[in-house]
Amino acid sequence: MIDLHTHSTASDGSLTPEALARAGKAAGLDIMALTDHDCAKGVDAFLAEAQRIGLTGVPGIELSAEVPSGQLHLVGLGFDPHDAALTAKFDALLNGRDARNHAMIAAFQAQGIDLTFEEVAAFAGDELVSRVHFAQALIARGLATDLADAFTRWLGKGAPCYRDRFRYSPAECIAMVRNAGGVVVMAHPLSLEPDLSLLESRIAELRELGLAGMECFYSAYDAETTLGLLRIANRLGLVPSVGSDFHGTPKPTVQLGRLTVSPETEARLRALVLRTAANP
8 A cells, every 4th residue: 555645743743754654554554655844854764764664665745836826735756855956945945934933923912812932833842833733732722622723713824823935836846856856746636726627727737847646545535536536637647646644643533544546556656656766
C-alpha cells in the first residue's frame, strides 16, 4: 500500500517523523511520503527510520500556491531535500508564515482576545507554527469546540482573524520541485474547485506547467468523487495519487493504510515516485 500525503511534528502533525514512519509500517504501508507544509525539516529523520524498518520512504512537501480562487495545494515528491535553490525557497515560505502568524496574533488582540504567540507556539514545540496550532490554543481556551469550529469562527479564509501569507505561483511551485529532481501531484483537488465540470480545465492548465499527477484517492472523498477524479486524471494523462493527509491528533478520524488502489494504479505510482525516491 502507498500513502503519499502525511504530516509530522515538523509542521502540524502530532507524530515525530520517526514515529510517523513506524506508524506507516504498522499500518501495512510499503511506500510512504512525508509531506510537511512548506519545509523538509523532518525528511532526513523520516527517511533514516523508514530505511531502518524496511519501509520505502519518499521525501516530500506540501506547498500552497497563490491562485485567484479556491485553494491549490501541491505535493512535491522525490526531490533532493538538500538542493540549495530549493531550500532557499523554503526559507522564504517559512519567513512568510512567521509574518502571517504575528499578523494573526495582532488580529486576535484587536478582537479583545489576549492570545500570545508564545501560547500558540507551545502547541508546535520547536517546529513550524501553523493555523492548526492557533486552533489548538483556541480550543484550550474554550474559544472553539474543535478544529473545524476554530477555522469557521476565527481562522479560515474570510474569518475575523485570518491573514494571508506569501505563496509562490503554481508555476514556481512546480518548477522548484522539478528543478530539484522531483515530481508534483495535486493534493485534494476539490479544494481548488468543488465542481468537477469546472475543475478539469484548471487542472489542465497545471498539467501544462509540469503537473505529473493528482490525488484521486483521498481520505475525505467518497467513491463517486474518486471515480470522477479518476476520469479527469485519465483524460489529462495524469497519474492518480493516494494521500490520506494524515496528521494524527489534529485529524483523529484520518488513518494511515485505509486507502487501497488497483494494482495498475499502484504500479504507475511506484514508477512515478521510486525513480526519484531517496531510498528505493
